[in-house]
Amino acid sequence: KETFDGHQVLRIAPRDEAQLALVKDMEDMMEFELDFWKGVTEVATHVDVRVPFHSLQSTKTYLESQDIKYSIMIEDLQVMLDEEQEEMDSAARDAEPRN
């Protein structure tokens, strides 16, 4: 099962059309292996992107060097997935007929 330890989801808030274009350019940076959860639409709407651990630093450097505002929406994706799985497992256990 693929794990996502250290993957973060960044919520990017482009300030203007120029920054929107710079974020759009990130879609072609295949080496970063970015996964756009909410793609680039318009300036007023934030962009959510999952960033693998190995490209976190370079992605943040790219954004900060262009003065593009972002926040960390999900600190560690695997932690969230573990919680989701645990919830599913415990609900499934509860659903099992009693002996």
Place this chain on the structure above:
Amino acid sequence: TDSFDFSRYHTLNEIYSFQDMLVAENPKMVSKIVIGRSYEGRPLNVLKFSTGGTNRPAIWIDTGIHSREWVTQASGTWFAKKIVTDYGSDPALTAILDTMDIFLEIVTNPDGYYYTHNTNRMWRKTRKPNSGSSCVGVDPNRNWDAGFGGAGASSNPCSETYHGPSAHSESEVKSIVDFVKSHGNLKAFLSIHSYSQMLLYPYGYTRTVAKDQAELHAVAEKAITDLASLYGTRYRYGSIITTIYQASGGTIDWTYNQGIKYSYTFELRDTGRYGFILPANQIIPTAKETWLALMVIMDHTYKNLY
């Protein structure tokens, strides 16, 4: 199915079992049609809700075409139970089903859904290998013959929005295409995604304004107003290309071009900070609010048959 736990996420097999149980419990109203097979050979199950007649005007609802968007399959399961529960007690739904049929495909991308449970929770596409590439899968919402291959989809098999080698190359898509064409009397087509709280209508591949744009816009406005009335979840609405971005090869552009006027895509909630890893405790609230919007569109369709 009364004891089915709609407030948690379920595996593919659990959803398949639910579908069979619902059919067994409601033999006069619910039947299961297998419209095709996925690439890996799984059945593409569509639940048909009908109170009689033959080839009645009908409404199509699908969830889960992007497999990782689990709240959509979970909502689709809840919709199925809601339909059988409300028929006979809710006047609006009863009137709709006394005249029209409803088709509901809950797991539109079963290979992808199975893969998210067992291998990669982030998987979105189909699971068919791409010749000449190590990357697998096609975005089933870029594979339709509507502006196929144009801007707003990727020709790179490794991209999440890869449009595929040709229109309708994916069996998950082609099966729906064949069903829509063979049925020939669908009047509304509602394809449900998550997330970003939007209600969208054609077009996505072109800036051409849909000829029914004014009506589609008015119905969308009413739908998101009813949706927001429950928990205050705020939606944006409009045509795909003006509201989000250019997207070619999309489902509802194709269905609209087939003459199915009331073609809409939903992008369900994330009101918080979870994206499509929406906590299970938000499944039922999401399904309930979405149902209000679906009822607006279905009611309008029923009252404006064409």
